[in-house]
Amino acid sequence: MNKDEYDKTLQYLFGLEKFGMVFGLENITWLLNIIGNPHELLKTVHIAGTNGKGSTAAMLSCILREGGFKVGKYTSPHVVSFTERITINEEEIAEAEVVELTDFIRSRIEATDRSRFFTFFDFTTALAFEYFRRRNVDIAIMETGLGGRLDSTNVVRPLASVITNVDYDHMEQLGTTLEEIAREKAGIIKEGVPVVTGCEGVPKMVVEEKAGSLHAPVHVLGRDFSFEKTGEHELFYKGIGDASTRAVISLDGDHQLRNCAVVLCTAEVLASAGFPVSNDAVADALQKVRIRGRLEKLRDLPLILVDAAHNPHGIHALAEYIKGRFPDRERKILIFGVMKDKDYEAMIGELLPVMDIVIFTRPRIERALAPAEIHPSLRDALITDDVRSALEKAKEIATDRDMILVTGSFYTIGEAKTIVDEIF
Numbered sequence: 001m002n003k004d005e006y007d008k009t010l011q012y013l014f015g016l017e018k019f020g021m022v023f024g025l026e027n028i029t030w031l032l033n034i035i036g037n038p039h040e041l042l043k044t045v046h047i048a049g050t051n052g053k054g055s056t057a058a059m060l061s062c063i064l065r066e067g068g069f070k071v072g073k074y075t076s077p078h079v080v081s082f083t084e085r086i087t088i089n090e091e092e093i094a095e096a097e098v099v100e101l102t103d104f105i106r107s108r109i110e111a112t113d114r115s116r117f118f119t120f121f122d123f124t125t126a127l128a129f130e131y132f133r134r135r136n137v138d139i140a141i142m143e144t145g146l147g148g149r150l151d152s153t154n155v156v157r158p159l160a161s162v163i164t165n166v167d168y169d170h171m172e173q174l175g176t177t178l179e180e181i182a183r184e185k186a187g188i189i190k191e192g193v194p195v196v197t198g199c200e201g202v203p204k205m206v207v208e209e210k211a212g213s214l215h216a217p218v219h220v221l222g223r224d225f226s227f228e229k230t231g232e233h234e235l236f237y238k239g240i241g242d243a244s245t246r247a248v249i250s251l252d253g254d255h256q257l258r259n260c261a262v263v264l265c266t267a268e269v270l271a272s273a274g275f276p277v278s279n280d281a282v283a284d285a286l287q288k289v290r291i292r293g294r295l296e297k298l299r300d301l302p303l304i305l306v307d308a309a310h311n312p313h314g315i316h317a318l319a320e321y322i323k324g325r326f327p328d329r330e331r332k333i334l335i336f337g338v339m340k341d342k343d344y345e346a347m348i349g350e351l352l353p354v355m356d357i358v359i360f361t362r363p364r365i366e367r368a369l370a371p372a373e374i375h376p377s378l379r380d381a382l383i384t385d386d387v388r389s390a391l392e393k394a395k396e397i398a399t400d401r402d403m404i405l406v407t408g409s410f411y412t413i414g415e416a417k418t419i420v421d422e423i424f
Contacts, residue, residue: 025152028152045141049164059259062289076145101130102127163197168313178202197221233251254321302424323354333358335407337387339409360383363387364386368409395424
């Protein structure tokens with residue numbers, strides 16, 4: 001395979017984005033049927049939630065791999081490379097396999113019905129299922145793209161359904177209240193399939209109600225299992241049975257301790273379904289987890305962090321992490337680029353109290369909000385046309401004793417990661 005073939009394949013795949021978001025399972029069901037329904041041959045875990053899906057998937061993948069299993073993982077979006085979305089034992093799919101699988105699926109479509117169209121997410125979900133089938137994974141961890149009930153991944157009957165949390169995001173598609181959003185995410189719950197959730201309040205009640213109607217056992221954080229923070233990266237976990245364990249995790253932020261508790265409960269459920277992992281293997285796995293774009297450090301002098309928080313709930317967790325941290329850093333410089341459909345005023349409201357200098361920018365995508373519109377009344381904010389200009393402006397301002405935080409969107413941090421070494 002040459003690079004041109006891969007570039008043309010990506011052109012085709014990203015070209016499917018012109019169909020936007022088309023909710024419903026009709027297209028993905030048809031597509032999977034013409035390639036032999038690979039998803040029906042896989043054992044899966046299905047993960048939904050407003051935040052924490054990627055971290056939960058990564059921790060669970062590492063635990064199962066450390067237990068000796070071959071683990072597929074499908075997540076979105078990617079930070080830098082499309083291949084990040086589809087992994088086996090945390091190794092990304094090869095570009096040549098993306099080309100071959102795309103050609104295979106396209107040929108089946110063209111031989112069956114050329115008039116059918118598919119969204120980018122329909123196609124890539126089918127591609128992931130077929131890849132995992134061909135590679136004979138023991139288990140595949142599938143993360144929803146948006147919502148749950150009508151998401152392309154919701155064709156599976158998993159061993160466990162996980163709903164990390166529910167907060168306000170994608171309200172145009174999912175509803176304007178937490179109850180409505182929770183109902184969409186609870187749509188992944190299947191008859192008799194155990195559910196693990198970190199939801200609270202109204203969303204918790206929605207999940208419990210849905211699970212009850214489908215006779216699905218539900219395990220709720222804070223009621224059926226719990227955790228206690230015992231150190232900066234440490235927790236004591238009390239499980240759904242008599243299980244309890246102490247764990248140290250490699251990921252920063254107290255929100256990751258909460259995610260970890262959900263993961264440990266899910267691991268208990270999976271052990272009962274034929275995927276046991278020893279406590280020692282779990283402990284080793286949690287210290288090895290690495291996730292791109294989640295409080296990821298790019299440089300030390302000045303300290304540059306990127307974080308993919310892209311809604312108020314995620315930004316709140318990020319602000320809580322930044323607050324009181326890095327006492328050795330003289331100033332905290334924010335580079336912020338966001339999509340038009342986000343609650344960007346609430347997001348900035350969370351960050352302003354913990355940052356000293358603010359630079360507004362926009363990634364190269366049509367959905368990005370114009371920097372001048374992010375917070376027009378914030379007269380001290382610096383405005384830049386693109387992420388490169390924002391990083392160059394930060395370099396002009398920053399000394400080695402400062403910290404630069406890039407956040408607001410996967411697209412913003414993806415561009416920053418690609419070019420930061422050219423600038424600093």
